[in-house]
Amino acid sequence: xxxxxxxxxxxxxxxxxxxxxxxxxxxxxxxxxxxxxxxxxxxxxxxxxxxxxxxxxxxxxxxxxxxxxxxxxxxxxxxxxxxxxxxxxxxxxxxxxxxxxxxxxxxxxxxxxxxxxxxxxxxxxxxxxxxxxxxxxxxxxxxxxxxxxxxxxxxxxxxxxxxxxxxxxxxxxxxxxxxxxxxxxxxxxxxxxxxxxxxxxxxxxxxx
Amino acid sequence: xxxxxxxxxxxxxxxxxxxxxxxxxxxxxxxxxxxxxxxxxxxxxxxxxxxxxxxxxxxxxxxxxxxxxxxxxxxxxxxxxxxxxxxxxxxxxxxxxxxxxxxxxxxxxxxxxxxxxxxxxxxxxxxxxxxxxxxxxxxxxxxxxxxxxxxxxxxxxxxxxxxxxxxxxxxxxxxxxxxxxxxxxxxxxxxxxxxxxxxxxxxxxxxx
DNA sequence: GGCGCTGCTATACGCCCTTATAAGAAGAGC
DNA sequence: GCTCTTCTTATAAGGGCGTATAGCAGCGCC
Numbered sequence: 001x002x003x004x005x006x007x008x009x010x011x012x013x014x015x016x017x018x019x020x021x022x023x024x025x026x027x028x029x030x031x032x033x034x035x036x037x038x039x040x041x042x043x044x045x046x047x048x049x050x051x052x053x054x055x056x057x058x059x060x061x062x063x064x065x066x067x068x069x070x071x072x073x074x075x076x077x078x079x080x081x082x083x084x085x086x087x088x089x090x091x092x093x094x095x096x097x098x099x100x101x102x103x104x105x106x107x108x109x110x111x112x113x114x115x116x117x118x119x120x121x122x123x124x125x126x127x128x129x130x131x132x133x134x135x136x137x138x139x140x141x142x143x144x145x146x147x148x149x150x151x152x153x154x155x156x157x158x159x160x161x162x163x164x165x166x167x168x169x170x171x172x173x174x175x176x177x178x179x180x181x182x183x184x185x186x187x188x189x190x191x192x193x194x195x196x197x198x199x200x201x202x203x204x205x206x207x208x
Numbered sequence: 209x210x211x212x213x214x215x216x217x218x219x220x221x222x223x224x225x226x227x228x229x230x231x232x233x234x235x236x237x238x239x240x241x242x243x244x245x246x247x248x249x250x251x252x253x254x255x256x257x258x259x260x261x262x263x264x265x266x267x268x269x270x271x272x273x274x275x276x277x278x279x280x281x282x283x284x285x286x287x288x289x290x291x292x293x294x295x296x297x298x299x300x301x302x303x304x305x306x307x308x309x310x311x312x313x314x315x316x317x318x319x320x321x322x323x324x325x326x327x328x329x330x331x332x333x334x335x336x337x338x339x340x341x342x343x344x345x346x347x348x349x350x351x352x353x354x355x356x357x358x359x360x361x362x363x364x365x366x367x368x369x370x371x372x373x374x375x376x377x378x379x380x381x382x383x384x385x386x387x388x389x390x391x392x393x394x395x396x397x398x399x400x401x402x403x404x405x406x407x408x409x410x411x412x413x414x415x416x
Numbered sequence: 417g418g419c420g421c422t423g424c425t426a427t428a429c430g431c432c433c434t435t436a437t438a439a440g441a442a443g444a445g446c
Numbered sequence: 447g448c449t450c451t452t453c454t455t456a457t458a459a460g461g462g463c464g465t466a467t468a469g470c471a472g473c474g475c476c
Contacts, residue, residue, distance in 0.1 A: 011423055011472050033332035034242050039464060049425050054465065056423090113331045120328035122389050123321045124241035132389055140393070166386060166394055167379065167402045174382025178374060181330050181340055185348075186374055194375045201409020218442085220453085247434065257455050262435065264453090 009048070018056055018066065021046050025067040029114045037064055037117075065127035068118050071111075072135040078105050079142070090149040097146055098195040101172050102188040112180035136169075143168045147202065157208040164207050171198060226264055226274065229254050233275040238318045242325050245272055273335035276326050279319075280343040286313050287350070298357040305354055306403040309380050310396040320388035344377075351376045355410065365416040372415050379406060 012020070024046035028036035036042075039060055043050045057063040082100030086092040101107065122128045144165035151158045158164050175191050186194075201207070220228070232254035236244035244250075247268050251258045265271040290308030294300040309315065330340045352373035359366045366372050383399050394402075409415070 006425060006470060009424060009472080014423085017423085034328055035332070038462080040462075049427095050464085051426075051466085052424060060464070109331075116331070117328045119385065119389065120242055120325045123317075123324070124243070129389075136386070136390055136393075163394060163398055163402060164405075166398075167383065167406070170382030170386045171375065171379050172382070173385055174378030174380070175375065177327060177381055177385070178344070178378045181327065181337075182344055185344075186371060190371055190374075194371060197372075197415045198375070198406070198409065201406065201412065201414035204409065204412040204414055206409035206412055206414065207405045222453085225453085246432080248432075258434085259436090259456075260454060268434075 014056065017052070019070070021048075021053060021056060021063060022067040022070045025063055026071060026114055029067075029117050030110045033113065034117050034120065037121075061125050061127050064118075064121065065125070065131050068128060068131050069135070071114065071118070072131070075106055076135070076138060076142075078103075083142075083146075090146070090153040094146045094150050094199060095196070097143075098192055098199075101195070102191045104188075107176065107179070107188050107191070109180050109183055112176050116177060116180060140165050140169050150199070151202070154203060156203050156205055158202060159208055164202065168195075168198065171195065222264065225260070227278070229256075229261060229264060229271060230275040230278045233271055234279060234322055237275075237322045237325050241321065242328065245325075245329075269333050269335055272326075272329065273333065273339050276336060276339050277343070279322060279326070280339070283314055284343070284346060284350075286311070291350075291354075298354070298361040302354045302358050302407060303404070305351075306400055306407075309403070310399045312396075315384065315387070315396050315399070317388050317391055320384050324385060324388060348373050348377050358407070359410070362411060364411050364413055366410060367416055372410065376403075376406065379403065 021042065025037070025042045028038070028041045028045050030036070032041070037060070039050050039053050042063070043053055046052075053060065053063055057066065079097055079100045082096045082103070083093050086096035105111075118128065118132075122132045140162075144161050147158060147164050147168065148161045151161070172195075175186075175194070179186060179191065229250065233245070233250045236246070236249045236253050238244070240249070245268065247258050247261050250271070251261055254260075261268065261271055265274065287305055287308045290304045290311070291301050294304035313319075326336065326340075330336045348370070352369050355366060355372050355376065356369045359369065380403075383394075383402070387394060387399065
């Protein structure tokens with residue numbers, strides 16, 4: 001049997017490799033949807049052999065959950081940064097959150113497409129489910145704070161900031177989803193305007 | 209080679225068989241998520257052999273798209289029926305739509321789980337995409353009419369009923385999604401209340 | 417500059433999947 | 447009751463996937 005000459009490679013720290021593999025996974029899902037979730041495809045994308053994934057993650061689901069966390073953290077930090085940069089008034093911070101949610105970094109078809117695939121995995125993967133719950137909890141809490149602060153600053157009442165925040169977050173998810181699947185139905189600017197209208201509803205006491 | 213005795217079977221009309229296979233597909237996806245999308249699993253679930261699927265649908269994607277349409281039609285007709293049964297005032301019809309959207313028929317984790325898997329397929333399957341666009345168009349139009357009628361009857365203004373309808377629909381999708389992935393975060397009653405609040409925002413001119 | 421740790425490659429095994437094809441039987445129509 | 451259509455079964459061919467394992471080699475360390 002002829003032996004193939006062994007390919008040369010670089011050793012990397014575990015953390016670097018894990019990140020490389022996670023990012024490769026995201027690219028694969030972006031390109032091929034759920035079909036991109038495959039040890040072989042991801043390994044090829046990352047330019048390594050399949051065994052490396054087993055080595056670093058044990059099983060594929062672990063890698064996918066890690067990729068989810070990578071992406072979730074990215075989105076969260078994008079929004080958090082936008083809020084932090086805004087003027088320090090509740091209204092400005094709320095508005096910054098809305099604008100960031102429709103900025104090209106996040107509001108992008110291929111990015112959101114990955115997000116949707118992840119949702120489809122959550123119900124049947126405990127690891128994904130745990131990751132999603134963590135991320136969602138953070139996200140909703142962030143929204144809740146924005147809403148409570150705004151209500152306090154402007155003197156209107158919201159019966160349950162928590163529930164309002166859930167709706168607010170759901171609205172973002174829903175608009176992301178809808179636009180991703182039907183990109184011509186509305187523009188990012190429309191999305192921003194709609195979310196501002198929702199906040200206006202809050203101000204006018206619709207959630208008191 | 210020993211030949212297996214041929215199983216007995218019933219002939220059915222093409223339409224009946226297609227429906228049986230479509231429903232079997234839904235059950236498989238309900239049980240196994242995306243992994244349930246498989247000729248073998250679906251055939252086993254329907255109690256037929258794999259070739260039958262090829263015979264009736266050509267390829268799996270066609271069957272899956274058909275299953276999507278089956279489910280979408282089911283949801284649409286459930287909501288349409290609730291609206292039709294309501295008192296004939298725009299407010300009552302709007303409320304019936306909201307309540308129907310959170311009734312156990314639709315607002316059910318395993319049902320919504322299937323729905324989410326379908327979303328994940330839309331971006332990478334032309335057939336699914338076409339089916340989704342049809343369904344979404346119908347859905348948004350229904351919402352738009354509810355909103356326009358309500359605005360006219362009660363004399364408030366909505367700048368773009370179409371965009372408001374898109375947001376309204378996105379909110380349902382988002383709440384469905386969020387609840388399906390985090391069932392303890394809110395109750396169906398909470399969902400209904402939130403949607404009513406949104407309508408209250410409309411009434412108070414937040415979307416004028 | 418040699419040694420050892422372990423990251424990494426290469427390869428194999430077994431499972432499940434999709435699609436294609438040939439043949440048999442159910443039931444309609446005459 | 448026979449024939450003909452076509453629905454349905456059975457089976458094969460070929461490919462991709464996940465996981466396991468053996469051993470090579472990069473790189474830090476002495």
